[in-house]
Amino acid sequence: MKALRVTGVNKIALLDLPSKKAESGEILLAPIATGICGTDLAIIEGGVDPAFITYPVTIGHEWVGRVIGHGVGVTSPAIGTRVVVEGVIPCEKCRECKTGATNRCDLYDEIGFSRDGAAAQEITAPAKLAHLLKDSVSVESAVLVEPAAVVLQGFHRVSPKAGSKVLVIGDGTIGLLAAKLIRLYKPASVSLLGLRQEQSELVKIAGVDHFYTSEEELTEKYDLIIEGAGALTAVAAALNHSCRGAHILLLGYPDHGAKLPIVIDDLINNDLTIHASFSYTQKSWGEIVALLNSGKIDLSFIATHKFPLIEWESALATIRGGNHKISVPRGKVFLTLGVD
Structure with missing residues (x-):
């Protein structure tokens, strides 16, 4: 499979990697789209606190995908379901997790930072962290759930x-x-x-x-x-x-x-x-999904630039364009992965 991989500071390439396999409790997903943001640039350029990044890593922490496989013990979400998945993976055992502050989990683990993200043709994630989206929620809005x-x-x-x-x-x-x-x-x-x-x-x-x-x-x-x-x-x-x-x-x-x-x-x-304020909790993530599913908010207007995965360099150049070099509105820049 293709994956946009950061192997070290200022070392990024679209690589061919082995296909993913869902482990026990996990789902296998085909990403539909993944947002690229300033934090991804920081990951590439070495600007992220070393405590929160592990190289090599596939970037992509703002994303939406479809379930294409189940690990042992998993039956839902069903194959074909479109979901967004919480990126912060709580241990559920530390003091912070037990009080609901899953963003401050003692055992930090996050998709796109300490484990592979969604700028790839496949990704695995804990099934229990997946949230179903109604058909009425656009791909553009779905990509914006994380921010x-x-x-x-x-x-x-x-x-x-x-x-x-x-x-x-x-x-x-x-x-x-x-x-x-x-x-x-x-x-x-x-x-x-x-x-x-x-x-x-x-x-x-x-x-x-x-x-x-x-x-x-x-x-x-x-x-x-x-x-x-x-x-x-x-x-x-x-x-x-x-x-x-x-x-x-x-x-x-x-x-x-x-x-x-x-x-x-x-x-x-x-x-x-x-x-x-650091990251998000399971509560705040669920609230955004509920707002989108209810139709109370629509965030799609923010998504202004789309690129296929193979044009990742153009996507990064658009973000790096700075505040004075691009004469058109620029909101969320995201990569499309060829599935829907």
Whole structure:
């Protein structure tokens, strides 16, 4: 089978690998599509904390697939079923797992990081972590379950209040998802600070009231600031535009080891609360799937660029294009695997 394999830092290729076999308790799946994001670039370039990555690895942690085989003891989901599978694989025995914090499992294991991901023609995964999707849920929305669950997990951390003035920083996938999903909490207004005017149509569909492409344009303070850009300048902007008593949610990932000097006086005097949120739990994943299956949300507008697996280099180039080299809207970039 073909698989997009990272064998070391800056070593990536589409390789021929042996076919997968589902072990006891597992299902064998044929991926339909898999998203590619900045974290995948970090995996390729060595920017991920070494505690969370094992090389060699097939990338692909945002994906949807069809069940094509069962391991011993598995009868469901049925062959042919379209599913999304939780990537974080909890041990279910440690203190964190027992309290529901499966994102903080002591024995970290995650598809696309410590075990092979879905940028391949086949993948195996624990059957118990598969979630069925209704036919009404598009492939595009399905690919976005993982990052949407990350955003929702962050919201569980901050418990957004109705009537809040919200600022989202970042006009990429995480920022767009945050702007879309925060509407579930009935904010008074949602503003978004990005970098590219070309994103304006996507930002509008996400439900943003005010879109800015320069921090100098911001004249207000906000109750809740959601940082989804993964840049130190974005964290600084969040601090600069917090009202007293504000909550700041950090969702974006700068490179491993990045540091930012902070004026502690400002944090204390302004009674600020900073929340860092890691990954997602089984609860937040299930909630996103339920929202999609119910038709309450549609995330397909965020998926803007599709490439067949064989054109993986073009997909990576699109992401690496930066904020000023691509003159069209860019949301989620994903690879199609030739099945549906």
